Amino acid sequence: MTVTQPDVSVVIGAYEAMPYLVECLASVEAQTLDPARLEVVAVDDGSTDGSGEYLEKFAARTPFPVTVIRQANSGGPSGPRNVGLAKATGRYVFFLDADDRLGPEALERMVAMADRNNTDVVLGRIEGINRNPPKSMWHKTLERTDVHSSNIKFTLSAQKLFRHAFLTRHGMRFDESLWTGEDALFTMEAYLRADGVSVLADYTCYYLVGREDGKHVTKSGSYTLRFDSARVLMKLIADLVPPGERRDALMIRPFLVTLLPQFGPRFLKDGEEVRARKLELAKPLMDRYWGDGVARRLKVEERLRLHLVAAQRPELLADVVKFVKDKKQAAALLEKRGTRVYLVYPHFRDRAAGIPDAVYLAGPREARGFHGYRENSPRTFARRVLRKARRILTSRAAAGGTPAVL
Template sequence: MTAAQPDVSVIIGAYEAMPYLVECLASVEAQTIDPARMEVIAVDDGSTDGTGEYLEEFAARAPMPVTVIRQENSGGPSGPRNVGLAKATGRYVFFLDADDRLGPEALERMVAMADRNGTDVVLGRVEGVNRTAPKSMWGKTLERTDVFSSNIKFTLSAQKLFRRELLERHGMRFDESLWTGEDALFTMEAYLRADGVSVIADYTCYYLVGREDGKHVTKTGGYTLRFDSARALMNLIAEMVPPGAKRDALMVRPFLVTLLPQFGPRFLKDSEEVQRHKLELAKPLMDAHWNEGVAHRLKVHERLRLYLVAQQRPDLLKDVLEFLRAKRQAAAILERRGTRVYLVYPHFRSRKARIPDWVYLAEEREAKAFLGWRRNQVESVLRRAARKTRRLLSQRRATPKGAAPAL
């Protein structure tokens, strides 16, 4: 008699994961889902700190089936995840980093959510421990949504529940040629291919742990790897989504999260050689994917920087970065009877710079924020004037006829 298929395969890729692995595996053992409904596949990627030995100890005593695979170091997280995925038998798979840990009810809640709604991907609320975690997508629990109707494009890490049949049907694996951003590529493809995505916002399913030794993968690697990651994600989006508003909305993510940080204030500290190289790496990406549809979804300072990158104008870009580094507040100009708000960052309407006005046009949230601030200022002035008027009238009523009012 063959064993019943597990509901979920937990795939753990581990490299030099001690002592974090201890709490990670404890969180797996503490899951409220029946141990018979899950399996663990752990891949030790050539560790020398006792990670492999601890995984084998765990496998010997764990209440659920645990497979431990030990291999030579592959150099990144993609290899171990792919090895684990090839061995998985569960209806769903969950990729758990060996540094992190699960909330006790995480797997039970995510499997139930996917089964209830027939969705192919489930996101469980993430909380950071000694590091920041994504926040914008946890506003409310969503039984069924997609990448265009929610903010899930801003969490592309692999730590989610995926229906394994979806991954197998499309031959989906992590790109082992990428040294960073490989999970963004995988997850975005899953979002786009999924028959629905669910979001659990009312329970913390995943604890994203910051390592004190600074060895977390997202903190390693040179700047060229970030451009590789941006290029891969932009190309995927362009291949899978036709030109138009939906593609532009998704392109915001690689431009904003991956590319733009390379042209933040730290760009001023780069050598001239590195600055030139960054602009060279950015140029084909800007030429292929940058347009006004993407630009108008960004804040003015973000849009302005990327516009100058697209124009290959490091001289003007540096002026903008100096302005931002000084934490100066951009003045605002109202035109068209208050229907347009321009933010006056460096080179606004400069004849020499010749940057079009639309680059400085406040996007909807910025405009509303400014107009709300301006309205509050006007209302505050009016309230002060009204209080002063009431005080003067009160004084006049209280002053006997013919007497001078008190000053």
């Protein structure tokens, strides 16, 4: 009897996943993809709530093969995913969290897109149920793109379709030493190594479910884990992308999503010891990876906070964080005939603080929201040159008594 390789292996790591696991598995069973083209590898990571038993019952009744592995609790999602990946036999692998669920046509559409474009990673549109998913990358379906030409760097969760041979070729596995951010590291590496990425934005493939008990890995754990996550992600980017515009653009993600929240409203509640520890953990990252190329891509308040982190100025940082937390609107100061907009956040042009004006300078996108702003475009520059030339010729003509024509 000939055994046909399945198109996709759905890898599910489950820990204390009931009752969410019921709908998760039902969404797999409801897939429009031919059951002969599908397999499930489920790893029960030491659950005590009946998740393992339910997986075994599911395996006994489904029309497609289901492998259930039961193991002692590993402490995080990386272990079960790696175990499942090692057992997967499909051409593609999809990592499905046990408390989330798939859209009915998700696997069929994503496999078709990967086959059509010969891409190594496919992102299916994500919607949230009691959770806020990333949104900026779903504006348009992209048959073939990459991490430099799209906004996919802001969705680094593991719930993507990956070409199995691609993962094997690069020896890719989840880092089991990380307790959070392991999926970001894995997915960013996949983006950077992939021969093409597809974005399926016109169909909801994945429903990110907010648990009523609030038990999401990304919401738990010590703040020190976030710095570990930022450190390894920044190092990966630096190792795989040469210095320059592309690296700076990618560094925005760990700075904004992983590092900056540690210096948001929660910073005001931290004791002096925790504040000092956070700045200590941030210092080597700021020293190595922070610079003008990253800073100029951020909004003023983001740039200002990170500038103060880099400068190790907790007393000034607390003032800025409080200003932002109170949702105050910074006044706009227009200079250079409206071509420069400075946002007057705390300590602007305060000599004692010594923060450079450039930190408060709004970029074109942010500045456009203020009345009176005139974008310093090449056309504006050309008009200034023309006006200056006219003034020079006019003055020369006046001095020589000859009319100027320009």
